[in-house]
Amino acid sequence: MAWRMFAPCASTRWSTLSPEALAAAGVAFDGLETTGARRGRTTGGAGRHITSQRTLHMKYDGTDTTLEIAMAFTTAPVVAEFERRYAQQYGFLMPGKSLVIEAIAVEAIGRTQSAATFRPYSRRVPDRCVR
8 A cells, every 4th residue: 555645835934955955854744644644544454554755846947847866865866866866857857946845745655464474374284285
């Protein structure tokens, strides 16, 4: 089971990529994760088996298309990953343009059972059946 929650970046205090924007996004992520965990528990997921992935929907200022980039606590890895993926997809970069956080997303993933801990049901064959 997976649940995905989005928060549009309506606030200008964290729309342009900066350390402050990442900190504010982190607070918003916390709220989305709480909502995702609650939703998971009410739909049958076990709270301790819910993990989440935080992503930033980033774009160059003035452009339309966003790329989904994993959240980081500093700007350097976010910029590096955005530029790597942008160059891969479009073939060029825009070094003079600011990076904008258009939205954030949390994907809450609920696992009911792990393959590593799965114990299949097995019945012991009674001794009288063994020859």
